[in-house]
Amino acid sequence: MLVHEYLTFHANRHAEKIALICNNNSIRYGELDLQSNQMANWLISKQFQRGDRAIVFLPNCIEAVISIYGILKAGGVFVVVNPSTKSDKLLQIISNCRANVIITNSDLFPVFTSIQPQVVSINSILICDRNNKTNLSPQVSLFTDILKESDHLPRVPIIDLDLACLVYTSGSTGIPKGVMSDHSNITFVANSIISILNNTDNDILINALPLSFDYGLYQLIMCIMFGGKLILEENFYFPAVILKRISEQRVTGFPGVPTIYSMILTMDLSPYDLSSLRYMTNTAAALPVSHIQEIRKKFPHVTFYSMYGLTETKRTLYLPPDQLDIRPSSVGIAIPGTEVWLEDENGNRVPPGGSGELVIRGRHVMRGYWGDPELTAKRYREGPIPGERICYSGDIFRMDEEGYLYFVRRSDDVIKSRGEKVSPVEIELVLYELPDVKEAAVIGVTDPVMGEAIKAYVVLHNKTLTEAQILAHCRRRLEEFKIPRMIQICDSLPKTSSGKIHKKGLS
């Protein structure tokens, strides 16, 4: 089945059931199905064709979900972009995927207009929350225009090998790379996770992670696949609001990242009835064992799943909950229907007890990076069967005697800040834009709330800049999760014998 066919399937089964609640608005399965048909027909009226890319530059909201499913129904490829993305990064993404359409709102529209003269591919713009077209170009449509379109499902002949989405993630160079997923990749891995979590249409999930982040996006995709209800939150800035929502909506499934769990663990949970929760998941970065133990104490009735994944294969490993007390620091085994192994630097398989790079085989191995065959060839290599591709994760794991895996380290210096990948190079390049910056080195330092917090060391030519001025510059240029938490101005940085900055000497 195609990703969007699950929506139509459940709409036919229970059109009246609420599919989604967001910001006190809700939408039923039937309405979501018909409005996404209207979105698809609007796209087609704008000459949007099978395989074309459309940018969804919105915070978590109902319109973002209608857009995602509408783009799929039009045979297109959706690209959700984090709403805190600044204009130059948005330009890089649009230029890379040559999107024809951008769907946004009035708050974010100026971010796009500032780069519009440089964007040649976009021919249609949709602003979701405006009611009039005063002072807008003819390229711009409003959501009210969508609702005038036919609500019949357009006939677009696509198969499950067609691309469904690009998920942009930071590479070690700092230039965003778009991981290509086809319909079969997505439905395969979503079904595998659903089987682990035993989801049914009685489940109610809450998601406060951005839909631009694959962990957040798959909460939506999975929920529509099993016909559940999704409580979509814009962010996790106010944990008390989320806890209240869990209690009011009788939420059963909670996906978190270490930052979110750290915040919850410091709170008094007694005002909230959290008895409806059936399971919690953690992925994106390792949760300290002490936190896992505290979560189990605070939520004794909840099944906790430690997981590991990377955008290039979506979810990859999970620890069966019955192993949590036996090996709490493990992230487990391959998800159902897939296999993994460890390889040493010479490509030999590492036996149990050893460490090596995690190699992943299965239908969740995505289709590569959009427009980057070189990087694709590095990450995705030929597998044991001719024509097959397997994924080299770049992450080093240890395997115990029973075959359970433990994350050791990344093989590059990418930082995981609040669960999302951040390239130190990208931040260093932003720091070097300041004329007074002579040298810059960015590292991740362990932080109880952030997982890793970003710390920047800076050597100045003339010492005209203050830490606050450097941070203000970063704030203007970087998404919020990439802004350093600490800036240290120093006289010099440690160097290797070849004169390169020696980051291992920093802490």
Next chain:
Amino acid sequence: MTIENQIRTFINENFLFGDETVQYTNDDSFIRKGIVDSIAILELVMFVQEAYHIKVQDQEITPDNFDSINSLAKYIQSKQNLETPSE
């Protein structure tokens, strides 16, 4: 200085780092304007507790109280009135 101006000064110095290109009114949402993130909200809570000697309860950390200068000033004043012992 009014509470509103004290909050604005704190935000300008600690979240905007003196960046004057970000313009916002006392009613603008910190989140919609991209001024705060989850860590900044925690810092804002600590600022309120220390500067105004208020105990902020977890369940009071909501957008109704912490998402604009005016809503935060109103919250601080209501807490101060509540915590000032009557004569």
